[in-house]
């Protein structure tokens with residue numbers, strides 16, 4: 001069975017950011033051919049791929065044209081904002097969609113995956129409601145109570161997300177969510193604010209011919225709904241780890257296919273609460289670039305291609321911290337990389353994004369330490385040493 005796997009494969013990546021770039025590196029190391037697709041030229045993954053295409057991935061005709069042109073064996077979504085109905089069509093035509101077209105459809109919008117987890121699978125989530133007008137938003141907010149969190153159903157990396165403390169802030173949150181919504185949706189989700197002790201990403205690897213396996217949980221800290229630092233292992237009781245693994249298995253089994261999933265949880269004193277998941281490598285999982293023998297991108301590739309994963313080895317306390325832009329700029333230079341790299345067990349990734357704007361993630365610092373606190377301090381210090389100059 002394993003011996004029948006023939007390489008190279010032709011992979012088409014839909015979305016070519018930092019996560020895609022590391023995935024392409026993993027794929028190229030095993031000699032595969034990769035076409036990197038995104039909405040703008042010179043995107044990070046395009047810089048290391050065999051071919052690239054600049055299209056609107058929400059436009060079905062654009063998707064059709066690049067698929068007909070390149071005839072990929074696999075289509076690998078890297079972002080949510082893709083015309084997923086078209087992926088269902090490609091799947092019917094015999095192209096493998098990772099992990100499945102249905103999974104990308106479920107996770108493209110927050111409401112679909114929430115309904116699957118909460119309504120169909122009975123998994124504990126934050127209490128929630130939806131709104132498609134300001135009036136509905138006011139009513140739902142009242143019902144959920146304060147504080148609550150408002151997010152466009154279609155967005156990622158915290159875009160359009162805000163916390164509402166009382167009724168007077170509802171309108172501002174509604175407008176912000178609609179402005180930050182990606183794609184053509186005018187719908188928001190209002191969620192109960194969870195006062196968590198810790199939030200984690202449980203990287204879950206679903207395989208074709210082997211059991212589902214998990215990475216050690218990754219803790220993370222977010223600001224403005226976007227990740228700032230992550231670390232592994234996250235401190236959690238074995239009971240809670242098992243509970244999170246059970247939920248992750250339940251949801252990923254329902255989604256099907258093979259590949260890595262970043263399953264996000266809020267951990268309170270009493271509970272493990274499912275938040276959302278990415279059917280692909282997760283930004284907080286970039287810590288695995290330094291913390292494991294096989295990083296999340298290599299794991300995704302092996303799972304997709306049906307290659308074995310005999311053992312995931314965790315190297316001990318490790319952390320990542322983001323390098324963010326502070327200004328808008330079209331020409332970018334970095335200083336301070338030498339200073340950051342002078343520290344033992346520190347590494348830097350610069351994504352090569354062609355332009356910057358405030359809070360855009362341009363790179364990441366990685367570190368190992370004697371304990372998680374030291375690893376986090378090293379990563380955060382290294383990230384702060386790297387400065388972006390126009």
Ligand SMILES: Nc1ncnc2c1ncn2[C@@H]1O[C@H](COP(=O)(O)OP(=O)(O)OP(=O)(O)O)[C@@H](O)[C@H]1O
Nearest residue numbers: 126149155156157158159191192193194222225276
């Ligand atoms: N109900 C909630 N209660 C408390 N904090 C929340 C809640 N929902 C979101 N957050 C905070 O905001 C962060 C981002 O939220 P969420 O993961 O839903 O957004 P996202 O835009 O999909 O992010 P990404 O695409 O980076 O995963 C969470 O990691 C958490 O820190």
Ligand SMILES: NCC(=O)N[C@@H]1O[C@H](COP(=O)([O-])[O-])[C@@H](O)[C@H]1O
Nearest residue numbers: 015016017018019020156157283360
């Ligand atoms: N939380 C999702 C996430 O981290 N996605 C990553 O960010 C890129 C977009 O970056 P950009 O907005 O700077 O172009 C995506 O292409 C993906 O690599």
Ligand SMILES: [Mg+2]
Nearest residue numbers: 157264275276
């Ligand atoms: Mg998230």
